[in-house]
Amino acid sequence: MIDPNSLPYYNPEVDRKVAVITGGNSGIGWYTVLHLYMHGFTVYLCGRTSHKIKKAINEITIEAEARLGLLEKEVDDFGKDIHLGSLRYIHMDLTDLKCVEKAAQKLLKLEDKIDVLINNAAILAIPYELTKDGFEIQLQTNYIAHFLLTMRLLPAIKKCHGRIITLGSLGHRLEVTYWNLNKKWDYKPNMIFTWFRYAVAKTASIQYTKMLSIKYPEVLCLSLHPGLVMNTNLFSYWTRLPIVGMFFWLFFQIIGYFVGVSNEQGSLATLHCALSPDLTPERDNGKYFTTGGVESKCSYVANNLDDAASTWIWTIHELKDRGFNI
Ligand SMILES: NC(=O)c1ccc[n+]([C@@H]2O[C@H](COP(=O)([O-])OP(=O)(O)OC[C@H]3O[C@@H](n4cnc5c(N)ncnc54)[C@H](OP(=O)(O)O)[C@@H]3O)[C@@H](O)[C@H]2O)c1
DSSP states (O other), X not given: OOOGGGSOOOOTTTSOOEEEEESTTSHHHHHHHHHHHHTXXXXXXXXXXXXXXXXXXXXXXXXHHHHXXXXXXXXXXXXXXXXXXXXXXXXXXXXXXXXXXXXXXXXXXXOSOOSEEEEOOOOOSOOOOBOTTSSBHHHIIIIIHHHHHHHHHHHHHHHTTOEEEEEOOGGGGGOOSOOOTTOOOOOSOHXXXXXXXXHHHHHHHHHHHHHXXXXXXXXXXXXXXXXXXXXXXXXXXXHTSTTHHHHHHHHHHHHHHHHOOOHHHHTHHHHXXXXXXXXXXXXXXTOEEEGGGEEEOOOHHHHOHHHHHHHHHHHHHHHHHTTOOO
16 A cells, blocks of 8 residues: 655645545545645545535544644655645535536636546445436436536646546446446346446446546546445445345445455545656556555456447537537
């Protein structure tokens, strides 16, 4: 696992760095924001629930202050200084594409360059539902809304040869052959088919990151599986179910005990991809990483460029039909 202290620390007054992250108020995103903030970044937390984001900003600020003294000693060994960055809230509900568009416009007004975009937010294995834009809810939240956000922010990312980091998941491997994105997977039992819908969304996320790396070689585009992190809110639909929720909770805890990592360890792959000076667009563009920042391989389907191109074209058309020209 990478040591976040080994990553570059920036002084915002000398070298201002900007990061945009979706879903930074809980789980893996929370620790990602904490470390970016401690590395001197101005971080925009894009989320749908203002009180949750504001609470996270408060907690992260307190946690950073508490870690500062100890960290300054540790970081001294690497010959680095710590300057805290700043944390800002942007309203963005990924189930509403107009809201995503508006948020992107606001970000572009506030910042003319974005060093790192982290497409982190997601929902997992929830019942079938269509968004107001007419997409299956996991597909839109986990993939399509991030596609739109990325394309809108691209000019600002290109300006500084920035990075685009996409949170995939081990779960993408459930898509064992390429599945047409028009297929809804609205079958019963939900307990099984909802995972197929998650797999489609995560495969598409990895595919478009790969396509981005080819279309925009100057921007470093990476995707990753953060590890199995069982104490985030991702599993809460299951653990909050009446009666059976308790068993799911126990089941997830057992998995976590044997093969899981902590929420903070879950953020390390993202931090490595977002900050490591060892990664370059020339050598690493389009790669996939796993727990702790280890280079890995995604599934055959996610890696197949013909399938990735099909996903890309499908998405452009679907967005155009809804009035979003890419
Ligand atoms: N945990 C794992 O084991 C695991 C494994 C593989 C991959 N991942 C991936 O890691 C990433 C982070 O997951 P996590 O485990 O940290 O989960 P988490 O704690 O549930 O965080 C998910 C974040 O997404 C936000 N979000 C959900 N729907 C949204 C919407 N419509 N608009 C805006 N924000 C929305 C949530 O905001 P609210 O608080 O407002 O709901 C929350 O901040 C996800 O991409 C996930 O697929 C996790």
